[in-house]
Amino acid sequence: MSKVPPLMPVLSGAVTFSRFRSEPTGDAPSDTKRWLSKGLKSGLFEPIDLKKTEDERAAGFVELENSDSTDFTTGSVLYGEYALFGYRVDTVKVPPALLKAELAKWQKEFEKREGRQPTRGEKSENRASLKHMLRQRAVPMTKVHDVSWNLKTNQVQLWAASRKTVDEILLAIEECFQVKLQPLVPASLAAQAGISDENLVPTPELIGMEISSSEIASSEVSHGDA
Structure with missing residues (x-):
């Protein structure tokens, strides 16, 4: 079975x-x-x-x-x-909002400890370190x-x-x-199945171009007058 x-x-x-x-x-x-x-x-x-x-x-x-x-x-x-x-x-992935919050927390502690704002290089280095730490916990x-x-x-x-x-x-x-x-x-x-592309083209009826019976009658009358 x-x-x-x-x-x-x-x-x-x-x-x-x-x-x-x-x-x-x-x-x-x-x-x-x-x-x-x-x-x-x-x-x-x-x-x-x-x-x-x-x-x-x-x-x-x-x-x-x-x-x-x-x-x-x-x-x-x-x-x-x-x-x-x-x-x-x-x-x-480390959520950007979480990384931003951790970076802000670190910066606040840094300013309190060092009495100055961290340089761009220090921010970049710590950002990488924080991202790695958060990734380990993810x-x-x-x-x-x-x-x-x-x-x-x-x-x-x-x-x-x-x-x-x-x-x-x-x-x-x-x-x-x-x-x-x-x-x-x-x-x-x-x-x-061997069907050519030409045979896949939508017909006039499918795309709304069908000729109404009134149009056919009108055409016949015109030809008769001629």
């Missing part, structure tokens, strides 16, 4: 998603499970190390039901003909975007509202899995 896929965003809140068709850029994988695991691990999510880096952002693949896990066992990714996983994005903001990949039909669905985020996930999937993702939009679907 195949496992029932966990609830995707379309069933639990968010409904914004994009659809694509995946096409291998090379030979099709002979071992789907191995190919899937290798691809996910090559682009896995790595948390931001606040002590070792000044990076403000980290992104990568995670398990769908456990966004802290990147083991990608077969049972955590494959659900029948579907591969389900997440694309996690963590950001660490809690990363996490957002996980769900990915559904039907390995039988090669259809990929991404749950993300931002065009920039969609493009980022597309690039990650294409690089890690050696595929090309084609958007499933009317123009793309028509091209796959």
